Amino acid sequence: MKPAPFTYHRAPSLDAALTVLATHGAQAKPLAGGQSLVPMMNLRLAQPAHLVDLNDLLEWQRIWEEPEHLVLGFLNRHHQVAQSERVKALCPLMAQMVQTIGHEPIRHRGTLGGSLANADPAAQWVLLAITLEAEIGLRSTQGERWLPAREFFLAAMTTAARADELLVAIRVPKARAGEVHAYEMFNRRHGDYALAAVALTLELHDGVVRTLRLGVAGGTPVPQGLHALAPAFCAQVPDAAWRARLAQAVRDAFTPDDDPEVPATYRRDLVHTLTLRALASATSSLQKVHA
Numbered sequence: 001m002k003p004a005p006f007t008y009h010r011a012p013s014l015d016a017a018l019t020v021l022a023t024h025g026a027q028a029k030p031l032a033g034g035q036s037l038v039p040m041m042n043l044r045l046a047q048p049a050h051l052v053d054l055n056d057l058l059e060w061q062r063i064w065e066e067p068e069h070l071v072l073g074f075l076n077r078h079h080q081v082a083q084s085e086r087v088k089a090l091c092p093l094m095a096q097m098v099q100t101i102g103h104e105p106i107r108h109r110g111t112l113g114g115s116l117a118n119a120d121p122a123a124q125w126v127l128l129a130i131t132l133e134a135e136i137g138l139r140s141t142q143g144e145r146w147l148p149a150r151e152f153f154l155a156a157m158t159t160a161a162r163a164d165e166l167l168v169a170i171r172v173p174k175a176r177a178g179e180v181h182a183y184e185m186f187n188r189r190h191g192d193y194a195l196a197a198v199a200l201t202l203e204l205h206d207g208v209v210r211t212l213r214l215g216v217a218g219g220t221p222v223p224q225g226l227h228a229l230a231p232a233f234c235a236q237v238p239d240a241a242w243r244a245r246l247a248q249a250v251r252d253a254f255t256p257d258d259d260p261e262v263p264a265t266y267r268r269d270l271v272h273t274l275t276l277r278a279l280a281s282a283t284s285s286l287q288k289v290h291a
């Protein structure tokens, strides 16, 4: 099928893009990598009257540092992020996760802004933002605001961004010295969205766990950040018994919807196994870091 007719605006600047959005509101949609929006338009599931192409705004492919954070502009493509030496050094979990998105052509076109704005509950960027308690930067002609990820993602494919706002950046904490990470996903076919996925970071100090961040995706409207579990598992040695208890606690805390094709119990079992794998991988990296 072909998309419904629309007026095409190639934005020469962020301000020009924001002005079109402010003028046309919900009738206008930004176009980034087009990997989700164009198929939706071809199927006529999306019929924007105005399309605002963001692809000339190359200054938003910048990645910059703040004292405790790494900030990435919205037009960074997945593959640029995966290849960035700065991202590999300062947020290695991000580099690992985005490398697993879809297939190579999708990673070359798709952007972090498009993926976060799309808010697919199985998307790697969404799980990453929830796990790292990232902040999302939004801008309109009225100004800029930053929202914590847990307030930005409201439901599946639904965010707190207004129709006149562009997602401009994501801010994530820099990995600390001695911190390790792991990401484990399960899909039935290479390149598909994950049926279930687990992301975590773990920091050790004097042989015991100092910080633990954990997020789980699959079958929930928004990935679950299981941050409430962390206090009960910090200040302990991350041995096999600790890993088994934590994986069980994650399984118990994870509440996927029951779907006739993917029952909740199946997803919980998957998450249990993925958590055990992620913890084994992270703790084996800890041994290397502290060797």
Ligand SMILES: Cc1cc2nc3c(=O)[nH]c(=O)nc-3n(C[C@H](O)[C@H](O)[C@H](O)COP(=O)(O)OP(=O)(O)OC[C@H]3O[C@@H](n4cnc5c(N)ncnc54)[C@H](O)[C@@H]3O)c2cc1C
Pocket (backbone or CB within 6 Å): 029, 030, 031, 032, 033, 034, 035, 036, 037, 038, 054, 074, 100, 101, 102, 103, 106, 109, 110, 111, 112, 113, 114, 115, 117, 118, 122, 123, 124, 125, 165, 166, 167, 168, 191, 192, 193, 194
């Ligand atoms: C076959 C296939 C497999 C895929 N597999 C995966 C996968 O395994 N994991 C995964 O995470 N993703 C997957 N994707 C999706 C891919 O990552 C897309 O790149 C991403 O979801 C959308 O990014 P985009 O830049 O292409 O956005 P677009 O398609 O251009 O836009 C998506 C939506 O976001 C809005 N938007 C875009 N940019 C902004 C902005 N800066 N501010 C506000 N709104 C904006 C658009 O208006 C639209 O509503 C897959 C896609 C395909 C086609």
